[in-house]
Amino acid sequence: MTLTRNAKQVVAAAGPAGVPACQGVDPELFFPEASELRNGLSAAELAALAVCAGCPVVAWCLSRDLAECTVASRVRGVRGGLRQAERRALHVELFGRRPKNGATA
Structure with a gap:
């Protein structure tokens, strides 16, 4: 059985108790083509979100993702x-936007 990258991090880290629901799931599932909400969620997004819905470590996964991602533009896929x-x-709400063109805030 192959762990996803996130599942490996959860198992290796002194993190939450529980086994991530994404353990053994193809990592590509969590990187679907992003959809516009007004068009509804894509089938691929729904499949990834369904895995997360049953995960006992979903809150930890989300907080870890937000902590690791330094700029909102680097947020990719479904996680947490x-x-x-x-x-x-959420990233912009919590951390704000990066100043444009290297300008300081």
């Missing part, structure tokens, strides 16, 4: 039970 667009919006 949220779509890419939702995590980007």
Whole structure:
């Protein structure tokens, strides 16, 4: 059985108790083509979100993702039970936007 990258990190880290639901799942599932919410969620996004919905470490996964990602534009895929667009919006809400063109805040 092959662990996804996130599942390997969860198992290796002194993190939450529980086995990640993504353990043994093809990592590509969590990087679907991003959809516009007004068009509804894609089948691929729904499949990834379904895995996260049953995960006992989903909150830890989301907080780890937000801590590791330094800029919102680098947020990709489904992680921590949220779509890419939702995590980007949350990242901006929590950390703000990076100043444009190297300008200081």
